Amino acid sequence: MKNICISVLIGLLMLAFTAQSATIELPDHSLDRWLEMAQNEDNQIKTFKISESNSLPYLTYFLEVNDSTEIRSLNLISSNVFSTGSQILIHKNDIPTSIDVNLYTDIKSSASLNSIGFKPIIIHDPVWLNNQKYLKIQIFPVTTDMNGNIIKHTNFQIDYINSEIKQTALLSQTDFDFLFSNGKQNNTYASTGYPEYLIVTNQELSEAFSELASYKNQIGISTEISLIDDILASSTGRDDAEKLRNYLKEFYNNGGLYLLLGGDETVIPIRYAYHNAAYSDISIEDQQVSDLYYADLTGDWNLDNDNVWGEKYTDDVDLTPELYVGRLPFNSSAEVSNYVAKLINYETNRYNHNLDYLEDIFIFASDQMRDYETAGQHAYLAQAFPSSFTVDTTNGIEKATGEDANPTNKSAIELEPVISSGYGIINIVAHGSNSSFAVRTSGYNDWPKSYFTTDTNYWGHGNFHALSENGNISFYASLGCDNGAFDKDQPPFNQAVPNVVQTLLGLENRGAVGFIANSRWGWVSTSYLLQRRFLDYVIANPELPACDAMYKMKDDYYYYRDLILGINYFGDPTMKIYTFVPESIDFAVNHSKSTIGISLSSNGEPLDSVRIVISADNQILSQYITNISTSTEIEYDFNLGTEYTISAIKQGYTIKQISYTPSIVTDVDDYELNLPSDFSLFQNYPNPFNPSTTIEFALPTNGYVSLDVYNTLGQKVAELVNQELPAGYHSVIWNGKNKNGTDIASGLYFYKLKNTDFTETKKMLLIR
16 A cells, blocks of 8 residues: 555664664554455455454564564554444454364464454564565554454554664565565576475385376476485484474575475474464474474574474564475375375376366365354355356255254265265365364264264264275365374374375375365364465466465465464475366377477367477476477487387366387488388387377378378278378377367277378277
């Protein structure tokens, strides 16, 4: 907002310290105008919800400080109290989203601890930018008191002592964002010799993860695997988690961007973090498992050396990430292999699966969340999706209300085939535990209950293992307590039942391809706001990884510090969520000499701006961007007998990959000597094939040729070549589609090569 005035008043120098104050003068808006602005957020005005129907506006500022800066006082210069005539009260004591009503009863939300909505000015965690430290300050022009009265504030003053004599900067959110976008290190891979993507795991799981590393290299993301034992042996730190974090700082400084923590707490050290100030020993139950620790590489999470990490006031935590971090909380190679296969199929659709289900959305909502704000939190989440989506807010919604003593919605067992039918995104707005979440309960979270569980020995409830192995894999987002508490199978918890996230990610050909979930508690009144913001960013930025949407969500709701520390991203950190049904890419390759011609199309129309990646032996060899022409010529010194992978990547399309092994490589000087002496049509390979095969032929002279595919009725089903070609050896890859771009059925087919002087036909067998 242009009319926000900021002035900094410099005090007197005393004992080598400078007493300073920063005064913030807000626009003289009426109370109604402020509240109206709260309903229409812009870049500076954000909203904090204080009740079912009321929100308070707030602004964010950044105060430039150093390690010696001491905040002396936060002063109100002027305020006006308005009696509303009715109570408008803030949610002071939120309710955990736990199936176990006795769990987390002593925990207070960050909103309650910070009196958000009561205090007009709150100081939050620091942020680093260009080696400069800033305090993040939340300003409420309008607050409420315990009696429900609304107070409008116009001026604020922050008094502090700074050890340096200088004009200290106070930046608005817009000014800081500008500096951030221009000053933040932009880590992108540019053939530096260092990886862009690092997978950290142990020796036992490394072989299973090698397929993921190979695939990521094939699609142009430079990826390496580092073993955790080697990292811990070569790095310094106060404990194993800090040793790993220090290693990651070097990875980031060398251009690293993505990190996959390949294992659960028995494989990769975890960082427990506490969202408030610790004045005594804190139970692990009351601390978050925070992978944000490995994403933020600038703050000191144990500044006071009390071994309670991440404290708000006594540690120096920067909540802004440097790395995109995902975790696969597995401890078996089978789980890893299942997940990697699902991810590759999700991104490539290599088995030509029907992907129409990706535009279908499912929402579970029960208990207080089902009744919240009258229409329920599920209705608020459903509004995030454009009209092109079909959002199921019927099957998974508790009926008739969340408080119904005898709800009539489908049980978890009845929902097993519904979920198996396929949904692109599944939202869980329900009470949860380490191994389950509730679908319906008597009253609010009372027995009897029906829930989905990971326990295969617990009959009478829905079970994730009962989902059909049909390739309909989903992205999950849950606000239930402990759904992401993968550490609770170890002491001191020793829970024998597998974790929800671990199970759904590790299932074969079903379940989840990505997941955001709480490592500890969620809150009835606030967690759904974060889930909605995550969905907003996914829909707005489908070209960015889902992990990016989670970090943006956290940045918008930084004041819910407990949730920010405890929500983790599970899955491949480079993965993007489809926001519409992706198209497929049709791929044909012709080669002669050291040049290959690549033809790319979709539904019969040529494609441009496709990124082509050529790789071999787990190395990225070359990358190209195609144009709109019928065929893109690529020059590369291919080696005879080497198996290459050629990948085609374009936003909005599934990734297309083919294997290419040059059978004839000719040197330019010897080209005339190596011309074929006769017309030849060779047997396709592989044969039988699914989904693609290579057809090679030889031309002794330049000429116009056709290469067509026919079915057993003599009907032409595909036209592979119909053009003038030079003398030489040529190769064409057929993807098993007809001339309309539709997959053809299994069976026997004939391919015919023809020109004015030559015709030859051979058989091939397609097996789906």
